[in-house]
Each structure stands twice: as C-alpha cells, then as structure tokens.
Amino acid sequence: LVSLIKIPVADKDGNIQELSAGQAMNRMYSDSDPAVRKQIFTEWERAWGHYAPLFADTLNHLQGFRLENYKLHGEEDFMVEPLRYNRIQKETLDAMWNAISKNKQPFFKFMERKAALMGKDKLAWYDVDAPVSVGDFKARTFTYDEAVDFINDNFAKFGPKLASFSQDIIEKGWVEAEDRTGKRPGGYCTSLPESKESRIFMTFTGSASDMSTLAHEIGHAFHSYTMWDLPRMNTRYAMNVAETASTFAETLVASATVEAANSNEEKISLLNTKLENATAMFMNIHARFLFEQSFYSERQKGLVTADRLSELMVTAQKEAFNDNLSEYHPHFWASKLHFFIDGISFYNFPYTFGFLFSLSIFAEYKKNPDGFEDKYIALLRDTAVMSTEDLVQKHLGKDITVESFWEQGIAIMAEDANAFLELTEKYV
Ligand SMILES: [Zn+2]
Structure with a gap:
C-alpha cells in the first residue's frame, strides 16, 4: 500500500514531480522553505487519506x-x-x-x-x-577522518575502553559509511556473536548529524562488545535498553560538537x-x-x-x-x-x-x-x-x-x- 503512495510536488519551474512516500517525507520535514513544507504536507495528508x-x-x-x-x-x-x-x-x-x-x-x-x-x-x-x-x-562539514578523530577524542575524555574500541573497529574496517547512490537511508549496527564482531552501515555525507549517527552506531557496537563473553541467552536485551549505549555515545559527541x-x-x-x-x-x-x-x-x-x-x-x-x-x-x-x-x-x-x-x-x-x-x-x-x-x-x-x-x-x-x-x- 505504501508503495502506491505518490506525492505530487512542483519544482522551481512549475513542473510536477511525483515523489515516493520516503522522498516526500524527507523533503517535508527538512526543506528550509515553510511554503514548500506546507505544500508537500497538504498532498501528504491527502495521499494517506485516500x-x-x-x-x-x-x-x-x-x-x-x-x-x-x-x-x-x-x-x-x-x-x-x-x-x-x-x-x-x-x-x-x-x-x-x-x-x-x-x-x-x-x-x-x-x-x-x-x-x-x-x-x-x-x-x-x-x-x-x-x-x-x-x-x-x-x-560546518567534516571529512570522515576528521569525524572519526573528533569522536575518538571525545570518547577518550569519557573512558579509555570506549575510545580504544572505537579506534580499533575503524581500523578493522567494520564501518561502511561511503556516500554513494543506491544505499537505503539511516544507519544500523549488527553484531555477530559467534565471531565476536560487529558491522556498521550508514552514509556519511559530512554533516555534524552524520557524525552523531556514527557515534550512535559505535555505541551499539560497544554494547555488544561488552557482552561478548556472556552466555548468548544473557545478551538478549529488550528494546527500552537497546538504545542506551548508542544514545549515550551520541550524547557525548553531540554535546562536544555544540561546545566546539x-x-x-x-x-x-x-x-x-x-x-x-x-x-x-x-x-x-x-x-x-x-x-x-x-x-x-x-x-x-x-x-x-x-x-x-x-x-x-x-x-x-x-x-x-x-x-x-x-x-x-x-x-x-x-x-x-x-x-x-x-x-x-x-x-x-x-x-x-x-x-x-x-x-x-x-x-x-x-x-x-x-x-x-x-x-x-x-x-x-x-x-x-x-x-x-x-x-x-x-x-x-x-x-x-x-x-x-x-x-x-x-x-x-x-x-x-x-x-x-x-x-x-x-x-x-
Ligand atoms: Zn540505535
């Protein structure tokens, strides 16, 4: 049903373009022009109402x-x-x-x-x-290396274990953050308990918010890492605490970004x-x-x-x-x-x-x-x-x-x- 949703949006020259629900949502919330946001929102409401x-x-x-x-x-x-x-x-x-x-x-x-x-x-x-x-x-924009250094420096102010873990997984190439077409939006981290490894997926485009996302996902990987030696049955945490380590890591970096x-x-x-x-x-x-x-x-x-x-x-x-x-x-x-x-x-x-x-x-x-x-x-x-x-x-x-x-x-x-x-x- 969602794939049937089409949101018509006029471009600068008045040509109508049909956006998918995902495309329309991104523009509706992030466009800097309130009139554009309102126009997309009106069509958005109509399309879901249909x-x-x-x-x-x-x-x-x-x-x-x-x-x-x-x-x-x-x-x-x-x-x-x-x-x-x-x-x-x-x-x-x-x-x-x-x-x-x-x-x-x-x-x-x-x-x-x-x-x-x-x-x-x-x-x-x-x-x-x-x-x-x-x-x-x-x-302000950051290169990937600058972002990694910023994250690791601020993790180091918190504690050596988080910092060295973060350094380590970047060096091992566990993060796939290349900015290229054909990738789904958002970020996630998956852990592989048998091999005691994690993998992070995201698209790094250089913004401060991408840097926060990277810190967030490293936080997830760190949570898994702290549990690798535990019996598998004792590592299945519920959703309410699943975002603890990620949000914590993100907060460390986002606060430092504001200060800097x-x-x-x-x-x-x-x-x-x-x-x-x-x-x-x-x-x-x-x-x-x-x-x-x-x-x-x-x-x-x-x-x-x-x-x-x-x-x-x-x-x-x-x-x-x-x-x-x-x-x-x-x-x-x-x-x-x-x-x-x-x-x-x-x-x-x-x-x-x-x-x-x-x-x-x-x-x-x-x-x-x-x-x-x-x-x-x-x-x-x-x-x-x-x-x-x-x-x-x-x-x-x-x-x-x-x-x-x-x-x-x-x-x-x-x-x-x-x-x-x-x-x-x-x-x-
Ligand atoms: Zn998360």
Whole structure:
C-alpha cells in the first residue's frame, strides 16, 4: 500500500514531480522553505487519506488479534504485554510520562521561539523538525577522518575502553559509511556473536548529524562488545535498553560538537538539531502512546473507523503538544510505520524511555566522572538479565519508579532549550 503512495510536488519551474512516500517525507520535514513544507504536507495528508480505510482495516485486524489473544490468555489489560516485554513496571512508565508532562514548558518555549524565527505565532506539524539558520550561517562539514578523530577524542575524555574500541573497529574496517547512490537511508549496527564482531552501515555525507549517527552506531557496537563473553541467552536485551549505549555515545559527541562550534549561528543550528530529539521524544512519541492507548480502549468495544482514528490521533497530538501547534497531522496513524509492526505493540514509549534513561546515566556520569566507565560497562553487561528497575538499583542505586529519576534527563535537555533561547534572543 505504501508503495502506491505518490506525492505530487512542483519544482522551481512549475513542473510536477511525483515523489515516493520516503522522498516526500524527507523533503517535508527538512526543506528550509515553510511554503514548500506546507505544500508537500497538504498532498501528504491527502495521499494517506485516500487509502485510509484500507490502513484502518489493517490496524483493526492487528489490534483485534492482539486483544483476542490477550483475552484467551486471561488478560484484559492491553498494557501488560508491552510492559512485560520491556521488563518494566507500570509505576515506572507512569513516573516517566508524569515527569515529562510536568516539565514540557522549556520545550514549548523553544518551539515558540523557533516559530518566531520563521515569522510565525505557532509551529505547524511540518515545521517542528525544520532546520534553523540565522545570520550568515554556513553549516560546518567534516571529512570522515576528521569525524572519526573528533569522536575518538571525545570518547577518550569519557573512558579509555570506549575510545580504544572505537579506534580499533575503524581500523578493522567494520564501518561502511561511503556516500554513494543506491544505499537505503539511516544507519544500523549488527553484531555477530559467534565471531565476536560487529558491522556498521550508514552514509556519511559530512554533516555534524552524520557524525552523531556514527557515534550512535559505535555505541551499539560497544554494547555488544561488552557482552561478548556472556552466555548468548544473557545478551538478549529488550528494546527500552537497546538504545542506551548508542544514545549515550551520541550524547557525548553531540554535546562536544555544540561546545566546539565556531560561532553562535552554528551553535543555534546544532542546538536546534539536538532539541528536535527532545520534541520527538517528549511530544511526538507521547502523542503516539496516547493515541495507541485510546485506540486499544475503543477497539475493545468494536471496529474503529478511519475517521475516528484521525480524531483520536488529533486529540492525542493536541494533548502531547499542549495545543502548541497551528496544524496537526490527522492521518499520522496511517503514515507511521510503527503502528503496523505486527510483532510488538506500543512500539513508541521504549524510544522515550531509552533516550531519557541514557540521559539520566549521562547526568550520573557528569556528577561523578572518575572511574565511571567501569560502572557503565557493568551496567551494560547486565541489561539482559534483570528487570530495568533492578538494573538501575544495582548499578546506580536509583529508583526509576519515581519521577525525580526521569527529571534529571529532562533537565539536561532543558539546559539546551534555555541556551537556544538566550542565543536566538537578538534574532527575533
Ligand atoms: Zn540505535
């Protein structure tokens, strides 16, 4: 169905070009011209709306099957399985969302400022991830070797084991990052436990964000590396902790990139990119979670129509963004792949969980940097053998069922939001 989606977009000379869903999405979120983003978004909504009844049918069957399956196993509560799968308690998930809901204000201020820089009162859905460039800003680029050196230098400030591992896998050629046609977008890391090796796939085009992606993937490889001597059964960690090492490595490098910026203009652009992570995790993903909850509740009573799904979606987006957007995305439920993954339900909160979890570890590291690497490695090695509550209690002595644990990570991102506000003051 997705391959049938065609998005007509006019080029500079007015010629209509038909973009695939993937091409259109990239342009819709990253084009620097708000009018182009709006035009693509309008066509985008229309295209998904055209097939909405078929997508609604698909989702109704997926969720219906799950609910029936739970019921046959004597379980009425649809949250039990996703919580079990992620090895967390309900209290922990509630504490995380409560902490986020109470602390969204700095990020709304960031969005408001971003809107003002675009000459708008409020951002529209398609503006949230748009680039910000002020003054005569030119994005800095890095050669692959420069990026590798920058990453290794900053890993070395954290700990010698991560740094030498990173150096080692680059020299061994485990990273395939060549910029050439015919490659799929994004990056990933796969580990080969028999031979105790990993391989990283990505496309390095020289941007600061590609450098973060490389650090992210090396983080994944490092997580596997810390577990290579463990029994295979003890290395299967759940999704909520799967992004711990990667996000942590990415944070080490992304923070250093902001610190090393040559000008305030560059700093603003880099902070914007970092803060897009925060709005994605605290608002976009929150909306997905709220939507999925209300969809399951209604699905328990019967089939849910496409129109109703769009209503539930907009309600969830308004709640998650606290009415701070000028336009919402009603057919987001049809266009977002994650709702259609058949193996796992609630393929959303583990992202936010992993992001904040890793930031909270980062906060602990900042407080007590000496010898933290060994503590960190011990934590990674235990990620697949205990509940997440026990993991954090054992290694950091913290209780993740309380909101204060989650607030530490949110506070780190709020510092970035405040820095963005300060630096952009003179441009509005
Ligand atoms: Zn990852």
